[in-house]
Amino acid sequence: MQRNRFLSTCLAFFFGVVVAVGCAGNAPETSSEPTNTSEVAAVDGAPLVIGYSSWPGWLPWAIAEEKGLFEANGANVELKWFDGYLASMEALAAGQLDGNCQTLNDTISFAADAVNGEVAVLVNDNSAGNDKVIVAEGINSLEDLKGKTVALEEGVVDDFMLTQALEDAGMSRSDITIKNLETGAAAAAFASGQADGFAGWPPFWSIALEREGSKELLSSKEYPGAIPDLLVVTQKVIDEQPDQVQAMVNTWFATLDYIAKNPEESNKIMASRAGVSAEEYKAFEAGTRIFTIEENLEAFSEGNTMKHMPFAAQKMNDFMVDVGFIEAGPEDLGAILDDSFVKAYAESS
Template sequence: MIRLFRDGARAALMTGALLLASCSQAPDAPIKPKTEFNIGWSIYAGWMPWPYAQQAGIVKKWADKYGIKINIVQVNDYVESVNQYTAGKFDGVTVTNMDALTIPAAGGKDTSAIIVGDYSNGNDGILLKGADNFSAIKGRQVYLVELSVSHYLLARALEKSGMKPTDIKTVNTSDADIVGAFSSPDVTAAVAWNPQLSVMKEQAGAKEVFSSAQIPGEILDLLVVDTATLKANPNLGKALAGIWFDTMALMKRQDAEGKAARAAMAKLAGTTPEVFESQLATTHLYADPKSAVAATSAPALVQSMAQVRDFSFTHGLFKGAASADAVGMSFAGGKTLGDAQHVTLRFDDSFMKLAADGKL
């Protein structure tokens, strides 16, 4: 189930687990250099290069180059992987941009996004029955995982269509139940992600009226690392960048080796090569380090993260915050959003730049 754990159960975590960065941050003891690191991951098409790289020896190749050891550790539940990172059990983790902001960063854990791996380019969608235009959603009950990326997608679609959140009513539905719920004749609107989305599209009368392809670059998938650990161990960042772009170059090949790599990733995800390829088709991978650097340094990233943080604040995900500025973010080029004195989410393109310049 390629994306089953990526956003599911986020809502449950958000309601009680967050502490506001500006009032919870305590001085941290200096982190000493070390030689072994643990990186958590969960199953999603855009993150499967990590376990494949470990299986194929690419992780060892780059770790050996920098005299360190890197363990790529699977966690079966996505939210639990982010929880464990936030609690300090992992040095880094695969995570969406929204969750990086609303879980570790909003909880006071200084976090650096060092790999911008991909964005959802159709993996998330809004479905209606009996209509082929988004405007027909007005007045309907919309089934989705509340406070998830699905909820964010719905909010952006409403905004783009000149509608308000009050024009619809959301019905909180788990990712495990969304397919069954949409099969009921009484349910005529839903928001989902793949693979559930692809199944729901096949139901009678279902039409996709909006997708993440219409907000490119807003739903991002990242590799983040604890900032203090990264500062004390810059070779970790170099090795991770080398691993990622080495694996990207292989999986994008259209020859037998590339096909074999993607098939191995599909197996690691517990799915077929055909399903995995269909997932990749709606995942915009930043396979070239130059494109990843460009995306990370573009003004569009600041704009999209402003939208994400405004959504998060409006829906109470910055628990106890007086404004959306409570959690500070920094970007390539020195731009900041929010409280510059309490920056806890940093988009650091320095290691991707080293890859782009051939200096790893």
């Protein structure tokens, strides 16, 4: 049902993690090296348990864990790896985690029923090409899709991206026929000639491209902000341990700083967590844009474009309700976004 449920089986999902190194170079200076324990306030009690899974924008957390950057920044955190992304979202909603790495649309989907609330406190990245619309030979524009059949998984981010593209072209979803299939099945249907287009993420678009004459029509690179990947924590944690949430946010930017200074070592750590060789890891193309602190501040701010999450959240909520993916989103969409922690980091840097 959700975008990244197959991430752990897909090498192609690691397109672009090396882009983190370049983006991290713009991050403010932070404490990226483990410090003496006397220099960091002691953190007592049970650690916050944070879930994450195999998406490039979330793998830097493995570096924070291995290099002691959580401790160096006063964060008492236990990372919990999930082979299945959907399971991590279900665990957060059920109160089994204190935080999780997930997309904005999935946060909207789960927030209304989450027992402890769900709040985005950090933008890790945006998909910047990893999500694509693939079309058959002879289709060269969105207008050419009119009356054609597109295989996709309704309600997920690639459906949303395609809908935005159609609207930009003066069209709507009613101008095409949606063949609603699980993403892997949708790619197979397109590859076998049962549809004229396909929308999805790797490795499934690589399967779709096996069809002779097929090609990429558009990707998330042209729709910045449409697919933000986030650190989401419970409202309970924010209320009871705001200092720990701040420490996690600080740790994230310290990790980006570490990556910028130690790219080779960092790539090895992320490759190991992904289960691929460092050589394979480096070979993938950029498809993920890691966010700087400046981009975080812009993303959380009010605005009238998809780069602004308050605007994007409303668009995503309305879209998912319209297509019947959810009955209703959170009563207050603003409550699932909290910019206070990235603002505090920016002010202290």
